[in-house]
Amino acid sequence: MDTKGFARRFARRVIIVALLAISAIAIVPAPLKAQTGCTTGACISAGPRLVSVDSTQGPVLNLLLQSLLPGTTVNLSVLDWNALAGADINLNALVTQLGLNLGISDTSQVLDTNITLAQLQLAMVQVLQADGQTAAANALNLLPLSAAGLTGQFQLGDLLQISLPQGSLADIDLDLLDLITGSVQLYNYNNVLTTPTPITVDTAALGLTGLANLQLWLQVVEPPVIVCGPEGTSFHSSAIRIKMNVDVVQGFDTQSIVNALNALGLGLTNITLTADVLKLQLYADVARAEGTITAVDYVAGAVTFQARPGLVNFYVGTIADSIFFNRTRVVTNADVSPVVINNLQLGFRLNLAGVGLIDVQVPLTVTGRAAATGSPELRTFTVNAPFPQTRTASSGTVSAGTLITDLLNNLDIEVSRGTPVVTLIPPFLPPVVIALPPALVPILDTIVDTVEATLQNAVVPVLQPVLTTLLGGVVDNLLALLGIQVGNAVFTVEGVTRSCVATLALAKILAPTTDPGRFNLSISQAGTTVATAGDIGNNGTTPAALTTPGLSYDLAETAGTGTLLSSYTTTWACTDQNGTAISSGSGTTFSLTAPAAATDPVSITCRITNTRALQADVSISKSDGQGSYTPGGSASYVITVSNAGPDAVSGVVVNDTLPNGARLSAPWTCTATGAGSSCPASGGAQGDAAITLSVSLDATGTATITVPVTFSADPTAY
DSSP: HHHHHHHHHHTEEEEEEEOOOOOOOOOOOOOHHHHTTEEEEEEEEOOOOOSSOOOOOHHHHHHHHHHHSTTTOOOOHHHHHHHTOOOOEEEHHHHHHHHHHHSSSSSSGGEEEGEEEHHHHHHHHHHHHTTTOOOHHHHHHHHHOOOOTOOEEEEEEGTTTEEEEEEGGGTTTTHHHHHHHHHHHHHHHHHHHHSSEEEEETTTTTOOEEEEEEEEEEEEEOOOOOOEOOOTTTEEEEEEEEEEEEEEESOOOHHHHHHHHHHTSSOOOEEEEOOOOOEEEEEEEOOOEEEEEEEETTTEEEEEEEEHHHEEEEEEBBBBHHHTTOTTSOOOOGGOOOOOOOOEEEEEEEEETTTTTEEEEEEOOOOOOOOEEEEEEEEEEESSSSSSSEEEEEESOOOHHHHHHHHHHHHHEEEEEOOOOEEEOOOOOOOOOEEEEEEEEHHHHHHHHHHHHHHHHHHHHHHHHHHHHHHIIHHHHHHHHOOOTTTEEEEEEEEEEEEOOEEEEEEEEETTTOOOOOOEEEEEETEEEEEEEEOTTTTTTTOOOOTTTTTEEEEEEEOOOTTGGGEEEEEEEEEEOOOOOOEEEEEEEEEEEOOOOSSSOEEEEEHHHHEEEEEEEEEEEEESSSSSOOOEEEEOOOOOOOOESSEEEEEEEEEEOTTTTTTEESOEEEEEESSBBOOOHHHHTTTTTTTEEEEOOOTEEEEEEEEEEEEOGGGGOO
16 A cells, blocks of 8 residues: 555644634733822802891992992892892803803803903893792892993903813802802902092981981902812902091080180180081091912812901091002001091180280181001811801901091091181270281180190090991991901802813733833823833833823834834723723724813723734644555554744644544544643544544643554455
């Protein structure tokens, strides 16, 4: 028989199916710290956040808005004011609605756009109506914010100073009344002339007994701010200047002055003293109440801030309008001049030695000047959720009462005389006006000194109730509606918020993990590299990069030292901090769009996995060791499977179908060499016409399969 032909046919029937599989263990880098990329902040306002408005506050609120908006008439009822005081308005919704009304698609630009009070009023009404706050919307429509004369513009960003992403403000609600008064103050600051028109106050309507002809000027020297920002953000109330002119129904006690003159022993007789209406000119200069956010704990819902009421100056006197209504000028005590508070007409008769009997009429001018300053101290507050929460920063040493007392103690009353009219009354002759006798001058000086001293002592009981009514009542009540009473300031923590942008890192995974390959990783945005890692192996990673929501980032790997990318198959996958899949694919470069900012931390890790492409040289040979065979005889064939490396292989399937006339005479056997090589010890059974087995070989391993066969004695079997 042709054994060579048989061997060739036999060898061709050996089919090798190599399943080259390597199991890889992926070691995931530790997640990024959760707070990376997060900005935590608080929203704080300096305002009263009135829960309700009583019957005394309603008229004062009308007066306040009329003063801030000269030329308007404000006449809301207490019920209307309560509807406004009891309403909140969502900050995010307001900015969004205002942007829609203005045709601004990018809401981040809304706060920096010039608007009118009417435009703001419309947006607020729309948000309130959408929120079902109909009573507040109706009351807001009653305010004359869309009056024809209120055409000036302002930027809402000067009131709402927001340094946090708008999306983080979804849960921030502002007190509607605070927002209204703050906006009106901002309008006043931007658009009202430096010498505004005074408001004539209805003293009877406010219950200001004993006062008449009260004129009020109110000017915003600095508008308030409502801030939403991180630790270190500063906030403040408005700074207000108030000027008042008033007539006092009760004047000085002239009889006490007459009594003091009679007691001088100067021989004065027929003493008469008349007085004009007592007039006062009062000023209140209230600097902004201010504070700073010192700590924000978003998880615990706690905010710590330091704050103090504003410096307060009260003045009696006169200040030039060019100074007081100049917002860039700081008013000081040196700017205050004495003001005429009364004019007296003194008459008396005197028998003057060397002259004779004379009647004297002396005009006396009474001026007053005083200043009092209160400087409150800094205090620390910690406020815990739920929000909003208000805190009042009070000064134990500064109040309207203490400042009024200081004002009265410092009040300098001066009396000056005009030109006296001296009439000589000779016996049996008509009276005749004469020149001022020199001998009368020292007497007049003594009289003036006495009047001045008497008035200085009598001023407290007269002015104490007046100053209490005006400064401790009108002024302090007006300021209270702005949250900045004398010696007190109300601060409201509207809420805490957190905005987190995603962090992005690129990591390297190698399969197998012991692979010596080195790679360069990079993350870039619009051509600018934001994170890199060079010549790294398994588990290497770039630093975490802060992303900008909505922007696309390019991630890539290149071969490092001594590495060929062609030696690997490459896949990538991105997951968040919870292991949730974001995207995946194959290749050495890909792009990822950064997600929107969120209130919870987001860390994204993309992993490029490089799996080495196996390189194994597997060969097979078969021999029976004989040159011929004999029908009816037997033989043993040896199949040798060899691996020349460089990589190990597993699951190499060996199939061998015996030629016609040949059958197994017994089970086949297999032995393997090499530490990582293996194969079944035996298999098959006598009479089988084929063998099948799977072998695994290390980089230099072999498997030797011994196949015992018998040959049929029937020649036709071949």
